[in-house]
Amino acid sequence: MKELKIALIGFGGIARAHYAGYTLLKQKNAPLSLVAVCDINPDQLTREIKINTSTKPVTLPSDMHTYTDVDALIANEDFDMADICLPTYLHKEYTVKLLRAGKHVLCEKPMALTSAECEEMLVASRESGKKLMIGQCLRxxxxxxxxxxxxxxxxxxxxxxxxxxxxxxxxxxxxxxxxxxxxxxxxxxxxxxxxxxxxxxxxxxxxxxxxxxxxxxxxxxxxxxxxxxxxxxxxxxxxxxxxxxxxxxxxxxxxxxxxxxxxxxxxxxxxxxxxxxxxxxxxxxxxxCYAEEIHYFAKTILEELPNTVNSPESACATxxxxxxxxxxxxxxxxxxxxxxx
Ligand SMILES: NC(=O)c1ccc[n+]([C@@H]2O[C@H](COP(=O)([O-])OP(=O)(O)OC[C@H]3O[C@@H](n4cnc5c(N)ncnc54)[C@H](O)[C@@H]3O)[C@@H](O)[C@H]2O)c1
Missing domain, CATH: 3.30.360.10 (Dihydrodipicolinate Reductase; domain 2)
Structure with a gap:
């Protein structure tokens, strides 16, 4: 795998910061590419959203593949890694789904609502052989x-x-x-x-x-x-x-x-x-930091490196x-x- 294909799931507040990260990484010729964006609400793809960590308005390129349903994304899109920016109560369900569909997963923090859910995510990562990282961006x-x-x-x-x-x-x-x-x-x-x-x-x-x-x-x-x-x-x-x-x-x-x-x-x-x-x-x-965390995770996937900075086990311990x-x-x-x- 020379270039990692990524699908961004949930295009609300923090996804804008991730999107800015992808734009920066593209300018730096990082070996990854955002190929699809999925949000249950299509209006989110164009809406301006102001969050605490300010982000600029986004206009998706006209050739970006867009979806309103994660199952349709999995069925129709060719991608290696999911970047999950969904609300916290959906982290466990969609992380497990994407891992079991054979995708590496970067999921926003907090890992999940409870440590029991976090443990289920760790099991899905181990059993699928796919990598998981949580967006503890301060690291x-x-x-x-x-x-x-x-x-x-x-x-x-x-x-x-x-x-x-x-x-x-x-x-x-x-x-x-x-x-x-x-x-x-x-x-x-x-x-x-x-x-x-x-x-x-x-x-x-x-x-x-x-x-x-x-x-x-x-x-x-x-x-x-x-x-x-x-x-x-x-x-x-x-x-x-x-x-x-x-x-x-x-x-x-x-x-x-x-x-x-x-x-x-x-x-x-x-x-x-x-x-x-x-x-x-x-x-x-x-x-x-958002570009850096995406780049780091992509590197662990592309170069088959251990995650020594921000393991999912550590996010579960948090x-x-x-x-x-x-x-x-x-x-x-x-x-x-x-x-x-
Ligand atoms: N790392 C950070 O600094 C940081 C900052 C803010 C939020 N977060 C975390 O990011 C996550 C998302 O927060 P947010 O502020 O972006 O929330 P948000 O509500 O703005 O965005 C969530 C998006 O998911 C979409 N969505 C909901 N259900 C869906 C589904 N089933 N399929 C597809 N799309 C669906 C919504 O339409 C919305 O656009 C949360 O876990 C939050 O804690 C992290």
Whole structure:
């Protein structure tokens, strides 16, 4: 297989960001090509959608193959990989379907609504022999990669404290308002807080103990404050779907090391602060996280490489950690020892 043929399934908010990724990868002559787009609602193919991570309006090329039904896509289209951008409650069903149809699958985060569903997806991947990756996009984002490098290399000394924030108003762009239905989205804790929970695991592995307080609003799990306890450091994470509509979306971190502090700026780049020195903008490591995650997954398929950055087993473990946070929140934030089961 010289070039990977890809079908994008679900053309709503985040699919626009993936589409921008495909456009960028095409400009760079990456060995992959988006051959089809499928959405149950044909109006989605032309509609402009504004999401938190702003994306530009899209006009699909006139020769793009389009479908409104996934079974018709599978029956009629020649493709190697499915890029699933469907609402969370459909992730398990369609990932399993596409894997069993012989396609590699990149599925958006969160992996699924429950860890039991995630396990079913892992089984389908193993049994079909097809690769699966979950779109934990921060693992491909330049500012978080600087943070990981600083922790792994120890170049600024030990990490003393890390605070991460991801704050927005309740999403209102979704298909049939699925974000607002907790049984379909899992609430902010599973939909948005999970980005930073996964990042904590990417940086430092499993915590020794956890504590989460939360409150409900229009949805269950509308706001969360989590502490993840590691041997030498506490990570503090805030997640909100309860901001005043119209306020700026916040996705940032502040990492205090013995000899420096690294912050994520509102435009997504990383800034390094050292004592008695002017702050420095750190250079880009990756250009666009969605392009990077697609490119990385395609490379693992085309070159038959193991996925060492973002395995589906790790995405499943992140959902398990969110389940432990919910248990702590149900007991008013009780600090609970944590061991990955
Ligand atoms: N990685 C990120 O930064 C990020 C950001 C936003 C959303 N997400 C995740 O991406 C997923 C999708 O979120 P979204 O904001 O794009 O939602 P959305 O509702 O905007 O888009 C979903 C699309 O799927 C289509 N659809 C629904 N049922 C379908 C079916 N049976 N067959 C074909 N198409 C169908 C809808 O018409 C809609 O266009 C969610 O899991 C969400 O958590 C990730």
């Amino acid at each position: 491909f984002d330049t500012s978080y990669l600087h943070l990981k490098d600083a922790i792994d290399s120890g170049k600024y000394g030990k990490l003393k404290a890390l605070t991460m924030n991801r704050l927005s108003a309740l999403p209102i762009w979704g298909f049939e308002q699925w974000f607002r239905n907790t049984s379909k989205s899992g609430g902010c804790i599973l939909d948005m807080h999970i980005h930073d929970i996964d990042m904590a695991r990417f940086l430092l592995g499993e915590p020794e103990a956890v504590s989460t307080v939360s409150y409900d609003g229009e949805t269950r799990w509308q706001w969360e404050n989590t502490r993840l306890f590691y041997k030498d450091v506490i990570i503090s994470i805030n997640g909100s779907w309860d901001e005043t509509r119209g306020t700026a979306f916040v996705a940032d971190f502040r990492a205090v090391f013995e000899k420096a502090t690294i912050m994520r700026a509102p435009d997504g780049h990383a800034v390094l602060w050292q004592e008695n020195e002017e702050p420095v903008d750190l250079p880009k490591i990756t250009e666009y 959902v398990k950690l969110v389940e432990a946070l919910r248990e702590s929140a149900a007991q008013d934030g009780q600090k609970r020892p944590y061991v990955l089961q």
